[in-house]
Amino acid sequence: xxxxxxxxPAFRIAPVRRRTxxxxxxxxxxxxxxxxxxxxxxxxxxxxxxxxxxELTRELGVTSVRYPGGNFVSGYKWEDGIGPVEQRPARHxxxxxxxxxxxxxLDEFMGWIEKVGVEPMYAxxxxxxxxxxxxxxxxxxxxxxxxxxxxERAANGHxxxxxxRMWCLGNEMDGPWQTGHKxxxxxxxxxxxAARAMxxxxxxxxxxxxxxxxxxxxxxxxxxxTVLTEAYDHVDMISAHAYYAEHDGDxxxxxxxxxxxxxxxxxxxxxxxxxxxxxxxxxxxHVSFDEWNVWYQSRAESRPPSGEDWPVAPVLLxxxxxxxxxxxxxxxLISLLRHSDRVASASLAQLVNVIAPIMxxxxxxxxxxxxxxxxxxxxxxxxxxxxxxxxxAPTYENARFGESAIADSVATWDQESGELTLFAVSRAxxxxxxxxxxxxAFGDLELVEAVTVHHEDPYAQNTADAxxxxxxxxxxxxxxxxxxxxxxxxxxxxxxxxxx
Ligand code: AHR
Numbered sequence: 001x002x003x004x005x006x007x008x009p010a011f012r013i014a015p016v017r018r019r020t021x022x023x024x025x026x027x028x029x030x031x032x033x034x035x036x037x038x039x040x041x042x043x044x045x046x047x048x049x050x051x052x053x054x055e056l057t058r059e060l061g062v063t064s065v066r067y068p069g070g071n072f073v074s075g076y077k078w079e080d081g082i083g084p085v086e087q088r089p090a091r092h093x094x095x096x097x098x099x100x101x102x103x104x105x106l107d108e109f110m111g112w113i114e115k116v117g118v119e120p121m122y123a124x125x126x127x128x129x130x131x132x133x134x135x136x137x138x139x140x141x142x143x144x145x146x147x148x149x150x151x152e153r154a155a156n157g158h159x160x161x162x163x164x165r166m167w168c169l170g171n172e173m174d175g176p177w178q179t180g181h182k183x184x185x186x187x188x189x190x191x192x193x194a195a196r197a198m199x200x201x202x203x204x205x206x207x208x209x210x211x212x213x214x215x216x217x218x219x220x221x222x223x224x225x226t227v228l229t230e231a232y233d234h235v236d237m238i239s240a241h242a243y244y245a246e247h248d249g250d251x252x253x254x255x256x257x258x259x260x261x262x263x264x265x266x267x268x269x270x271x272x273x274x275x276x277x278x279x280x281x282x283x284x285x286h287v288s289f290d291e292w293n294v295w296y297q298s299r300a301e302s303r304p305p306s307g308e309d310w311p312v313a314p315v316l317l318x319x320x321x322x323x324x325x326x327x328x329x330x331x332x333l334i335s336l337l338r339h340s341d342r343v344a345s346a347s348l349a350q351l352v353n354v355i356a357p358i359m360x361x362x363x364x365x366x367x368x369x370x371x372x373x374x375x376x377x378x379x380x381x382x383x384x385x386x387x388x389x390x391x392x393a394p395t396y397e398n399a400r401f402g403e404s405a406i407a408d409s410v411a412t413w414d415q416e417s418g419e420l421t422l423f424a425v426s427r428a429x430x431x432x433x434x435x436x437x438x439x440x441a442f443g444d445l446e447l448v449e450a451v452t453v454h455h456e457d458p459y460a461q462n463t464a465d466a467x468x469x470x471x472x473x474x475x476x477x478x479x480x481x482x483x484x485x486x487x488x489x490x491x492x493x494x495x496x497x498x499x500x
Contacts, residue, residue, distance in 0.1 A: 001434070002394075002435075003391065003392065004436045006389065007442070008387070013338065016412055019063055019119070020333075021379040022066065022348070023065050023348045025067045030316075031354040034362040035354070037108065042363075052360070053352055053360060054115055060372060062118055063118055064121050065118055065119075065121065066121040067121070067123070070291075070349075071179070074171055079140075081104065081105015082156055088102040096316060098310060098313070107157070121166040121168065121345070122141065122168070124194065125170070126182075127170060127173070134197070134198060136149060140153050141153075142161040142201075166288075169209050172213045172241060173187040174210065174211075184227055188226050195234035210227070210239050214242055215260055224238055229275050232275055237287060237288040238268060238272060240264055241290070242292050252398035253398040255398075255427035257328050258328075261292070266339075272284070286343065286344035288343075289346040289347070292346065292349060295349075301315065320359075322370060323453070325370060326374055327425060331425040333423070334425065338410045356369065359464070369461075370469075374453055381421045384419065386412055387412065391407070396427070405427070406428050407435070409422060410422075418500050420499045421498050423495070424495050425494050426490065432489060437486070439499070451472040451495065451496055453472055453493065454473070454493035475495050485499070
C-alpha cells in the first residue's frame with residue numbers, strides 16, 4: 001500500500017508548545033522512592049536525588065513535570081512533606097494502599113525540578129481537602145517572605161518563592177475510585193471557589209480544572225460542560241487523561257489508539273467552545289492532557305496491595321514496554337502535536353518506574369524503555385510550527401474503531417533554522433508501507449536524518465541487561481529527489497525524517 005502526503009509551509013496549525021513534552025511524578029510505587037530519589041545510591045547527590053535519572057530525564061527532553069499526584073494527591077497533606085525529615089509523619093496512602101514515609105516532599109521536589117531544569121506543575125488536594133489547604137500550599141510555595149507560610153519555607157532553607165505557575169485543581173474528581181470523588185456540580189463549586197481564592201493570592205496563576213478520566217466515562221462531555229459553565233472565568237485549561245493497551249492480541253485496534261485521543265481532544269474543545277458561546281466570552285479554554293500513556297491496567301503489577309499490607313514504595317504499575325507500545329506512544333504524540341492550537345500542556349504519565357519511559361533498579365542501574373525513544377526524538381526535533389498535512393492513506397478494519405487509516409503523520413517546520421521534520425507511523429501489521437511526500441512547496445531541501453523505531457518482534461522489550469534491543473535505527477530506504485521524499489515504512493513502526 002502507498003501513503004501520500006502533501007506538505008506546504010503555509011498550512012500552519014500553531015507553534016509547537018514546549019509544554020507538550022511534560023511528564024508526571026506521583027507518590028506511587030517506586031516513582032519517587034528509588035526512582036528520582038534514593039539517598040545512598042552511587043549517583044545520588046547530597047539531597048538524595050539520583051544523578052542517573054536526572055541525566056535520563058534531560059535526555060528524554062521533558063519540559064514540565066506534574067506532582068505529587070494522581071490519585072495520591074486526593075488524600076495528601078502537603079505539610080507532612082516539609083520541615084525536618086525526622087519529624088515528618090508516615091501515613092497510609094489510600095489511593096495505592098501503601099505507606100507514605102513523607103521523607104520527600106515539596107521542597108525536595110523543587111530541588112529536583114531546579115536541578116533538571118524543568119517547569120513544575122503542582123496539583124492540590126480537592127478530594128479530602130479544600131480551598132484553605134490549596135491556599136496554604138500556594139503561599140508556602142510562592143509567597144514572598146513576611147507571612148507565616150513563606151517564613152516557614154525560609155526556615156526550611158528556601159527563602160525565595162518557587163514561582164510555580166501551573167496548578168491543577170484536584171485530580172480525576174469524576175472517577176468513583178478517587179478519594180473524595182464528586183459529582184460534576186460538587187466539583188464545579190469547589191474548583192471555582194479554589195480557583196477564585198488562588199487568583200486572589202496571585203492573578204497570574206495558570207489553573208487547570210479536572211476534566212474526564214477517559215473518553216469512556218459515562219459523564220464524559222456532560223462533566224466538562226457543567227464544570228466549565230461554572231468555572232469558565234476562573235480557569236485556563238481543562239484536563240484530559242487517557243491510557244491505552246492492547247487487549248486479547250488485537251493489534252489493529254491498539255495501533256489506532258491515537259484515533260481516540262483525537263476524538264477526546266476534539267470533543268473537549270467542542271464542549272469548551274459551546275460553553276464559550278453560551279456565556280458569550282472571548283477567552284478560549286485549552287486542554288491540559290496531563291496524563292497519557294500505554295498502561296496494562298489488568299496486569300498484576302497494577303493491583304495495589306490489600307489487607308494488612310501497607311508497604312513503602314512497592315513495585316506497582318511497572319509495565320515493561322514493547323516495540324508496539326513505543327509505536328503507539330509515538331502516535332499519541334503525533335495526535336497531541338496536531339492539536340497544538342488547543343492542547344496547551346501535556347504530561348506523559350509517568351516518568352520513572354511507574355508506567356514510565358525510565359526504569360531503575362534500587363541501588364543499581366537505570367535504563368530506557370522502548371517508549372523513551374519516540375518521546376525523546378519528538379521532544380528534541382519538533383520545533384517551529386506544526387503543519388497541517390494532506391494525507392491519503394488506505395484504511396483497515398478493526399474491532400474498536402471500525403475503520404482506521406493505515407498510517408498517521410504530522411510535520412513541524414522551523415522557518416528560522418530551515419528544519420522540516422516529519423513523524424510517521426505505520427499501523428500495518430505486515431509488510432512495508434510506501435511513503436511518498438510531496439515537498440515541492442519548500443524549495444531546496446536535504447535529507448538530514450531518517451530513523452525508525454521498529455522490531456521484527458513487536459513484543460521485544462528493553463531490559464537492564466539489553467537496554468538497546470528496541471532503539472532508533474537508520475531508515476535506510478528514505479530518499480529525496482525532485483521535491484519528493486520517499487521511504488518504505490516497516491510494519492508496526494514509528495519513524496522520523498528530518499530535512500533542512
Ligand atoms: O498514573 C496513574 C494513575 O492514573 C493516576 O494516579 C491517576 O490520576 C490515574 O487514574
